[in-house]
Amino acid sequence: MSTDLNFNFEQSARRTITLEQQAVGQLLQRLSGTFNTACRLILQCQGRVVVTGMGKSGHIGSKLAATLASTGTPAFFVHPGEASHGDMGMIQPTDVVIALSNSGETGEVTSLLPLLKRMGTALISMTGNPASTLAKAADAHLDTGVEQEACPLNLAPTSSTTCALVMGDALAVALLEARGFTAEDFAFSHPGGSLGRRLLLKVDDIMHTGAGIPVVGPEATLSQALLVVTSKGLGMTTVQQDGQLLGIFTDGDLRRAIDQGVDIHTATMADVMTRGGKATRPGTLAAEALKIMEDNKINALVVKDGDQAAGVLTMHDLLRAGVL
Structure with a gap:
């Protein structure tokens, strides 16, 4: 591996941004009735939303859980590896699980499927492969597939994680609007720091x-x-x-x-x-x-x-x- 300090960094950045912008734009074509199904599953949930994912998908999933929790949908993140070693007890039949995996074949995530099915827990998958094990097992599948990663090797999760992030935001905002979530509701979820002072002040x-x-x-x-x-x-x-x-x-x-x-x-x-x-x-x-x-x-x-x-x-x- 050699380092080139004269490399055209700006050109690389423009290429990355363009590819990710195109990938996000294509999400509109992938929205279908399953998005409505996913929203209704969460709105009818008697428990909480449990988000899980491995690696980069896990980082996106953690952010999604935090966004849901702060916008009126009780949610938390469970690491799939830890779930197989005791944390599965955090998931209840009345919950809804959102599982993220670009391939839809991540072992740590698919290994949870038999347990979720046995409990009867509703499952929403977010993958880039509608034909994958995870997508087929889900009650609602959200397609976040991309034609090409922004990574020039087409290996590092870049465009795919951006699409998963955007789809997660779309889900959270749709639920927020359906619940009639107000600025005051948001304020009570953000009581600390300058944001809290700004929102709670009357x-x-x-x-x-x-x-x-x-x-x-x-x-x-x-x-x-x-x-x-x-x-x-x-x-x-x-x-x-x-x-x-x-x-x-x-x-x-x-x-x-x-x-x-x-x-x-x-x-x-x-x-x-x-x-x-x-x-x-x-x-x-x-x-x-x-x-x-x-x-x-x-x-x-x-x-x-x-x-x-x-x-x-x-x-x-x-x-x-x-x-x-």
Whole structure:
């Protein structure tokens, strides 16, 4: 074996990415009714999903189990070699087993088939060979076969493991959507670190309340409203009457008013405010509020409780709280 430091590394990378991209694209042609069967088996499962696989397939299987577990499908990984030496006791008849093997003939995996059949445990296989022992034994087979590995020797699992990874993600996301899994559900599966803080934080935790909410009446002039906007420092004010939220006035409304040539000393909020405006509810996750603001290209959001403004949230508040 000789090393060439002048080798065209970028060309090799482009070839690998192209081959794997093509392999993933071909997965669409292999989707069939068995994918639906696999999803229904998991949704009807009374136990847990047990994922198994050897070597590189095992690494992909471990990731799949983690993805399922974090998106509403209780799952864990069992090494097939360890299963033959005691860990088989971790698998119950009410479980569903997902077995990964590109060849479908991996000895450590196929040796488990008689035991699984004896228990009556449902089996989903993910292989590159629909005619293999593992595929034929499964209640549902997911075809992740590839025409060529990205490895120039066509030996090292590359394109095949990428396809298995993508198929696993497709399975997890389909189940997530079928279960109606929400951002809040996801947050409870990820309580630690910055991701947990970002997902578990609610608008109530960071919004401005009480005297911190800018308020003017509909009869206030534009010049009076600007004084309130400046004093509160949120770049906006709510427009309220008798405690009820009528609308909001933001820097965007100010620009539109100036473009229309209105007199800031005579124009009232009723003339220039945005009636209603975008709002969210108390108890909403801060991440959901961020999406509303991003989708509507706004920098402030009213937290509305019935007809009243319970609070105000700005993009700066989200940035300071680490949600952005």
